Amino acid sequence: MRSKLLWFGVYLALVLAPLAVLLLEAEPPGTGFQWDLAIALGFAGLAMMGVQFVLTARFRRATAPFGIDIIYYFHRYLGGVILLTIVLHPVLLLTDSPDLVSWLNPLEAPWHMTAGVLSIVSLVTLLATSALRRQFHLAYEPWRVAHSLLAIAAVGLALAHMEGVQRYVANPWTHALWRAFALSLIASVVFVRIVRPWQLHRRPYRIVNRVAERGDAWTLTVEPIGHRGFEFQPGQFAWLTIGGSPFRMREHPFSFSSGPAPADGRLQFTIKELGDFTRTVGRVSIGTTAYVDGPYGAFTIDRHQAAGAVFVAGGIGVAPIMSMLRALANRGDRRPLLLFYAYRRRERLTFYEEIETLKTRLALTVVYLLEEPDEEWAGERGRITRELLARHLPPDDVHCQYFVCGPEAMTQAVERQLNALGVPMSRVHSELFQLV
Ligand SMILES: Cc1cc2nc3c(=O)[nH]c(=O)nc-3n(C[C@H](O)[C@H](O)[C@H](O)COP(=O)(O)OP(=O)(O)OC[C@H]3O[C@@H](n4cnc5c(N)ncnc54)[C@H](O)[C@@H]3O)c2cc1C
Structure with missing residues (x-):
């Protein structure tokens, strides 16, 4: 419970830090309550957007107290909160100063206003394609690529918008905070896309057995190559890549179906044929290389x-x-x-x-x-x-x-x-x- 509160505190601190630093501005930042509220919502919304990257970066220490499904649920739920916060930013500004409406026209607006508008368009597209993915029959893999690109676009354009407006980031503290914020986002993307796949690449596994089970399922046994594998608690899961490279990010989550790993580090997954990837599992050749990113999850009697x-x-x-x-x-x-x-x-x-x-x-x-x-x-x-x-x-x-x-x-x-x-x-x- 204590570690949950600690991580929740870290989350709140990250989201509220830009507002705290905003108070350090020497001059009163706004032109009245509504204007200030709009600016504060813009900053808080941008900070929440950035922290969304960190939430799904699968940092084991931060996800372990909650369980990864709760973290993803929180990530999804926050999507709606962020949209509301971000959309209120221009709505409050425009109702406060209606003459600003011309800035919605990219032909007349300064570049940073267009960047702000495009950031909101990216955010709305991202949320719509996520909420309606199944209704639109969007396959998971292309959706995931689009989701990542739209998220990077939404945050990148919002940062450019803020930098272009300048007025609220003139204070060196504010400037330093947003620089650090942008750098940590880049670092978390680099970690997820390059560092972790590289770590997995150095600790490969191979498929050593494949058994058909009742209910259109297959049990795959994987064995570590040149390392001792890892320990897990029964009930946890891992992200499994079969064949290919971990850099391609084609991994799927599967629970371990074996008991705790024996000394040889072998692991078993029991996979039901369901879609594009799982229907290929029954044809996987013995000896195929696999990558196992885990363990994750809090679904275990051992806790x-x-x-x-x-x-x-x-x-x-x-x-x-x-x-x-x-x-x-x-x-x-x-x-x-x-x-x-x-x-x-x-x-x-x-x-x-x-x-x-x-x-x-x-x-x-x-x-x-x-x-x-x-x-x-x-x-x-x-x-x-x-x-x-x-x-x-x-x-x-x-x-x-x-x-x-x-x-x-x-x-x-x-x-x-x-x-x-x-x-x-x-x-x-x-x-x-x-x-x-
Ligand atoms: C924590 C966890 C543990 C799981 N354990 C098992 C298990 O032990 N055995 C088992 O058979 N299944 C398990 N699954 C489900 C399994 O991950 C999906 O059935 C599989 O990824 C579907 O892939 P597909 O391409 O065959 O099917 P698709 O038809 O492409 O996808 C079906 C659904 O699975 C989800 N999905 C697809 N690809 C991914 C992906 N790369 N990452 C995350 N979700 C995806 C999406 O919600 C999608 O709508 C588990 C899932 C989770 C989240």
């Missing part, structure tokens, strides 16, 4: 004191849960564990045989739930409901931790149902497979 655990898996959401079950079995853990495992049909239940075996090594109860059961199916059927959970959950005094991973709609519904059953949300941890 929580628990008298027992309840796992809720939907489809391939079973992968990180399998990692936790395997790790607990290796450790000889005897705490009570309950797994709800929902899938459409019985034959698709990935890891079914191994889960049945794990029941003998762990104090594990499994409730399978099928949406389309065959005639012989005697188990639970339909979707996960509050009644179903209440029927199987241990008594409340057991103080379990809850781990939920599955399709977004299922995960949100389970969180609501657990909450309605009186489970404190601090004990419910979920992993979403859709960051964007």
Whole structure:
């Protein structure tokens, strides 16, 4: 909790620093409250835009206390706040001084005003293409390239606009602050695009095994080449690049499905065929080079004191849960564990045989739930409901931790149902497979 507050404090300090420095201006900066507010919103909006880069740069120390899905959620949520803040900047200025409207015309306006307008256009395009990506059927990879370029354009043009206006950056402190701000943005882009791929390039892996699993999934085993790999906590994930170069930034996030890495550093990922990339996994040749950027994430039983655990898996959401079950079995853990495992049909239940075996090594109860059961199916059927959970959950005094991973709609519904059953949300941890 303390480290969360610390990082939140760092975020606020970064966003508010430009406003604090603005107060150092020798002359009152504005021509009245509305004008000053407009200027302050412009500065705060620009600072928030810049910090968006840092949020998604996957700095492990900063993301670890929250979990990367929460960081991406925050990043998405802030997009709307930034748009409002930035759009209010010209709206307040124009309603305060309507004669400035001519500056919206690039033929009449000074260059820095046009830079400001283009920055807002880039920001609006960036947010629209992100919010409507699925409705527009934009493929992830081209969207990601466009997203990065639009973000760089929005911030770069806004900095040029500010530099061109000059009036509010004349103070040496303000000037120094914005120089440092621009330099740290460049540094974070260089780190993400060059330094980290270079680090990955120096620590390659190779695919050593590929096994078909139930439910159109494949388990890939990768082994470090010339290094010892890394340790991870069961339930965490990594960004995986198969073939190609890490500089091309074609990586995809996958949970580790193996238990903790053995001494040889081997890792396993279980990948369901879904789209362009995952449909190629079943054809990957043994020996192909891979790059593994990890570990990331806070979805792990190892970070929580628990008298027992309840796992809720939907489809391939079973992968990180399998990692936790395997790790607990290796450790000889005897705490009570309950797994709800929902899938459409019985034959698709990935890891079914191994889960049945794990029941003998762990104090594990499994409730399978099928949406389309065959005639012989005697188990639970339909979707996960509050009644179903209440029927199987241990008594409340057991103080379990809850781990939920599955399709977004299922995960949100389970969180609501657990909450309605009186489970404190601090004990419910979920992993979403859709960051964007
Ligand atoms: C933390 C986390 C852990 C995951 N663990 C697993 C796992 O163990 N097993 C598994 O099968 N799947 C897992 N996924 C989902 C997996 O990353 C996507 O299914 C995969 O990237 C889809 O790629 P595609 O090109 O085949 O499909 P597409 O049809 O191109 O994409 C389907 C959706 O996946 C997401 N996506 C696509 N490419 C990327 C990318 N490069 N980076 C981030 N998101 C992307 C987008 O939301 C997209 O709409 C996990 C996702 C996350 C965020």
